[in-house]
Structures are given as C-alpha cells and as structure tokens.
Amino acid sequence: MSSDGETSTTVSKGRLEAFSDGVFAIAITLLVLTIAQPSNYSKLTRQLLERWPSLAAYVVSFLVLGIMWLNHHTIFAHVQRVDHGFFYRNLLLLMTVAFIPYPTEVFGEALRTGAGERTAAVFYSIVMTINGLAWSALWLHASTGRRLLNDELPEEQRRSSTVLFVAGSGVYLVSIGIAFINPYVCLAFHGALALYYAFDPISRRLEHNRSA
Amino acid sequence: MSSDGETSTTVSKGRLEAFSDGVFAIAITLLVLTIAQPSNYSKLTRQLLERWPSLAAYVVSFLVLGIMWLNHHTIFAHVQRVDHGFFYRNLLLLMTVAFIPYPTEVFGEALRTGAGERTAAVFYSIVMTINGLAWSALWLHASTGRRLLNDELPEEQRRSSTVLFVAGSGVYLVSIGIAFINPYVCLAFHGALALYYAFDPISRRLEHNRSA
C-alpha cells in the first residue's frame, strides 16, 4: 500500500474525502433554496420579516452541516485507510447529509405558515437522529478493534469518542421529544447542539490532552 | 509524458477525474430536489407519508450514483492515461449520470400520484440502460488491446470485467421488462442491482485474487 492509502483494490482515501467534501459543500449551499421567494412584492418588507423561521432554519442547518463537515474531517484524519465497509457507511451518511435541505425547508415553511409545525419539528429531529446513527455506524466500523485507525489516536480517547458518538444519537432522540412539546424550542435545541458539537468530541479531547 | 499522465496534448487524468467527481457529487446532492415539497401544511403528516415513493426513489438513485462513483474510481485506478476518445466517452457517461435526477423525480412523482407509473418505470429503466451502455463504451475503449490500461490489471481479469460490464447492460434491459409488469418491483430491482454492484465487477475479483 502506498503512503496515501491508495491501492488499485481499495477505495482511495483522498478521493473519497474529496467526494464527501463536495457533497457537504453542495448540500450546505443548496440550503439557500429552502427559503421561499416572496409571493407578493408589494408587501415585500412584511413578507421578508415573516420568513424569519426559514432564515432561522437556514442558520441552524448551515451550522449543523458545517460542523458535521469538521467532524468528518476529524474522523478521516484518524483513519489510515478506507475499505468497502467504510465506503458504504460513508455513503449512507452522505445520503442523510444530502437530505437535510428537505426537512429544513419543511421546518421553515411549517413555522412560517403556522401549520404542521409539530410534525415538521418531529420530521427534522428524526432525520437528525438517523444522521446521528449513520455517524455512529461509520465511527464504530473504523474504530472497533482499531480496524482502520492510524496511530495518532490514543486508545483511551478512542473509547471516550465512541461513548460520545453513541450518546450523540441519544441526544437527538431527546430532540424528537422536544419537538412534540414546542417546535421553536426544538429548532433552538438543534442550534445549541450544533454549537456544542462545535467543540467536537474527538478533537476537543485531543487538544485538551496536547495542551496538558 | 510526465509521471502524472499530463502533457500539453492529452487530457490530464487527474483533472478529468476531479471534474467527473464534481459531476457525480453534484448530481447525487441534487437528488434531494426531486422530492416534492408538501402542498398543504395542515395535512403535513399525511403528505410526508404519501411521499414515501419519492423517498424510495431518492434512496435507490443515491445508492446507484454512489456505487457508480466507486466504479468510476476503479476504472480510473486501472487506467494509465486518458486520450480524446476516452474523454468523449466519459463525457457521454457523465451526460447520463447528470440526467438521473430527472427520471428519479418522474418515477417518484408517478408512484405518489398513482398515474403513469408504468411509463415512469420504463423511462427510468431506459435511462439506466443507456447509462449501462455508456459504461461499456468507456470500458471497452480503455481496455481493448489494453489501450489505456496500466499493468496492475491481470489479463484474465480484463476479460472477465468486460463480460461483466456488457452483461450489466443486459440486466438493465431486463429491468425494462420488469417495468412493464410492476413499477414497484422495478424500483426494488434497481435498488437490488445497486447493492449487487456494491461488490463491483472489477475490484471484487481483484480482492478475491489478492486474498487467494
């Protein structure tokens, strides 16, 4: 195997990384299409102000996707090579990532029109939960028995990262519950989660260790 | 010719690969636009549930495109350089790849609205068949007489890969027949085909050989 992890029989890590980056960049930029254009320009000021929930959903999903990209980057930095199992789990992850603009639009529109808000919040939270499960599946495949990891990640942190990844899916389950109570709180909760992950499980711990 | 396969008179393999990756990544991410937004938010739960065929078509086409990307990657890994004939066949292939969101939307919408399902299934299958022919054309151009291949692919496997590529187009022809019988079975058949190709012709054989 060559140093960049590419052979003719396995997937090239570099090219898979670039492909994944492309999907993240496109999905995050397509989010702008989720904000409905004004339908009546003679009441433009009012119509733009009424679209604040769509704007809020845009901001939250943009943060979520941006931080997911960073997380993806961190996982790849700890992975020495990729195999077919990793490729398919990554493909499933990308499938949920590329899907996010859809529930984002539904959520924003539901809050704006004042109908179906609860359903929209539950739908958004379910998509995020499935996304969280895909992250866990990717990480567990790569890290179990250090199958694909390189030497940079200490064993102790591998375990704590696993706990945090699995716990993440659990927190998303909580967001489904919140969605039933109050859709606005649910949106804020997802924004807060994104900010929490801003200090992402793996790299936060590593940086702490290094500076210790 | 320089080591990265780029000269001033031929197409750069690396840049063509990156361009192709871009088209694959964009096409796969645009698939989310094929799922129609709800038209009535006061019946949101029901409207989202009714969209399951669009979601199923999204999942199938996402898998298909993801695995095509992997196949593309594998072909490029076995190719030493690219020429103009390869470029144009690759362009035709990308033309069918970038087109896939269109029949995907038609298929999902037809199943959802319960009208034109058979036509939509036949249309989807015809597009896939043409796509399969484009794959065969690309592979045959690269592999006939080992025109563009590097040394890593054993001669015996070149032949078996050719058989599998051509057979692939035949299987897609079968999907047209299935489309006439039952559109839902046809969609499932395409999903199953994607999973079959997950163990793609070339690399599957190579991995088998290497581990032998």
Place this chain on the structure above:
Amino acid sequence: MSSDGETSTTVSKGRLEAFSDGVFAIAITLLVLTIAQPSNYSKLTRQLLERWPSLAAYVVSFLVLGIMWLNHHTIFAHVQRVDHGFFYRNLLLLMTVAFIPYPTEVFGEALRTGAGERTAAVFYSIVMTINGLAWSALWLHASTGRRLLNDELPEEQRRSSTVLFVAGSGVYLVSIGIAFINPYVCLAFHGALALYYAFDPISRRLEHNRSA
C-alpha cells in the same frame, strides 16, 4: 515565484483552475434542471415525448460545456502563471458559462410550447457569441506577446490558435443568422459546432504536429 505558480501577490493557477472546474461541473450538472417536469402524469408518455426539444437542448449544451471545459484545460496547460488581468477575463468567461443553463431552458421550452422559438434561438446564439468573445479575450490576454504562456506552445501554433479563436466568435455570429431562418437548424448547428470543437483548435494542431 514558486514552481507551482503561486505567490502571495498573484492568483494561484492551481486554485483558479480548481475553482473554474467547479463552476463548469456545477453548470453542466444544473442543466438537468432545465427540463420541465411533466404537468400531467396521466398523459406521461406523451408529455415525455413532447419534451424532446428540451432533451435535445440539454444534450447540445452538455456537449458544449464539456468541450469548453476541455478547451479551458488546454489553455491552462499552456499558461505558466496567471495575473489579475487573466483572473478577470476568466471570471467574465465563467459568468457566461454559468449563464448557459438559462438560455438552454428558454430554448427547449420555446421549441416545446411552439411559441417564441425564433427569439429563443437568437437569444441562445447571442449568449454563445458573447461566450466566444470571452474566450477570445482570455486567450488574447494570455498569448499576446506570449505574456503568460509557457515554452511548450510553438510560436507558429500560437498564431494559428489565435486565428481559430477569433474565427470561432465569427462562426457564432453566423448562428445568430441561422436562428432567424430556422430554430431547429440553429440548435443542430450548435451541436455540430460542439462536435467540431471536439477536435479543438489548439490540441488538434499539436497532436498533428507531434505525430508528424
């Protein structure tokens, strides 16, 4: 100046190339959105067949953009470095490239609905003519006095390439005339032009020379 043409005061050739590739890849993949979705699924077969002009416009514009990408690649292969003048001419070129999906949709829709076909053909041809002028501007800036060229392009071919680039804009002017006569012939003419450029001015000549 470093060997990859990047300094802190000039634009990096590599990054400009990647950015341009991105715009080409996105524009070519967005073309699929120019084909109108069926409006009545109970007459799906007929509606799909009626969309053949949109499909034809898709194919022509896809070929045009694909071959433009190749041309862009060839120009960059002959350029040693990029300066601000080159950057802005390239930006103008990309502005016309990214615009192509719009006249493509207008052309296809006009032919399908049988209204405004002549206007649509003229519009499409005008956009292509402006695009041709942008190519000339880019090439003339790079090649005049060999301002940005590397040593690989013989002087004699620099001159003939310039003639061909400028002549290209003239041919697009002819397409405007054809548009007034017959819109269908005009679309076919653009397709034929794309195939002609398939054997693009620069690399065709170079390959001829090398094999001589």
Place this chain on the structure above:
Amino acid sequence: MSSDGETSTTVSKGRLEAFSDGVFAIAITLLVLTIAQPSNYSKLTRQLLERWPSLAAYVVSFLVLGIMWLNHHTIFAHVQRVDHGFFYRNLLLLMTVAFIPYPTEVFGEALRTGAGERTAAVFYSIVMTINGLAWSALWLHASTGRRLLNDELPEEQRRSSTVLFVAGSGVYLVSIGIAFINPYVCLAFHGALALYYAFDPISRRLEHNRSA
C-alpha cells in the same frame, strides 16, 4: 505540525480552502437560478428584455462573489495555519456568501415587477454589510497579533489591510443609505464596489510594494 499545515488536532488549511472554494463555486453558479423563467413564450422577446434587472443583479452578484473568492484566496495565502476560531468565523462568512443568491433574486424580481424595490435594495445592502462584518471578523482573528499569519505579509501592510477591511464594512453601510434614495443607483453602487475591490486591499498594496 507537518509542512502542509495539517495535524490531527487542528483543521487542515488545504481541506478548508477546498471546502470554501466549493461553496463559492456553487453559490456563484446557483446565481443563474435567480433569473425567473419567462411565463409567456408568445411574448418572449418582451419578457426577456423586461428581465434586464435580474440580469444586472446576476452580473453584479457574480462579480461580487468572484472577487470575494479572490479575497478569500489572498487571506488564505497569508495564513500559515487555521484554528477552530478561524474555522467558525470562516463558516459564518460562508453562511453569508451562500445566502447571496436569495437577496439577488429578490432584488432582480423587485426591480422587474416594479414593487418593493426600495425594500429589496435595503435587504441586499444589509446582507452585504453583514458579509463585510464577517470578512472583518475573519481577518481580525487571523491578523491580530499576527496570530495565524505567515511571514510574507509586512507589518505595515497588516495594519493598512485591517483599516481597509473595516472601512469596507462602513462603505456597505453607505450602500444601505443609497438604497433608500434610489434602488437602481444602489445596484450600480454595489457593482462599482466590486470593481473597486477588484484591486483588492491586500494584494494591490503588495504588488505596489514589490514593483516599487
């Protein structure tokens, strides 16, 4: 730290650059979707001519985004490494960049339909002002105390660049005032600003110095 600025605990500069480039390239190419398709093809000539404000807004936003990309490139060329604070400020910047197609469409449509023009111009200018603030935040984080800068940027120019970046936000504030007076002048003002930035604060000064 390795020579390409990538470690397992910090964000890779190269990958962040590629991700940002992707967002810029997609946002700039999505601009074409902001021009409304003709609604009546039997009056196509008139409908296309009436869309000149949308085309003007397309051109202005395309120039703005293209020159922003160049500015982004210049900042990254002066940055030695990226940290989490830089990543998040860059993410906020990309959030405003990816948003630009929305106010562009609103602006063009308002001018075309002759309703809500003032609101649309103010909205566009506010978005640009927020974008300007994001640029200042990114630059100040990187340059204060030379936190992330490499050695190529002289101290004197760091200060003048900072002045120009902050002044830029102020100029955008002026555009909000102009929007209240005349929306058309406001659009032209943004176009002129883009051309001004074409000779961007940092590299213009550097080139001046070098040639001195």
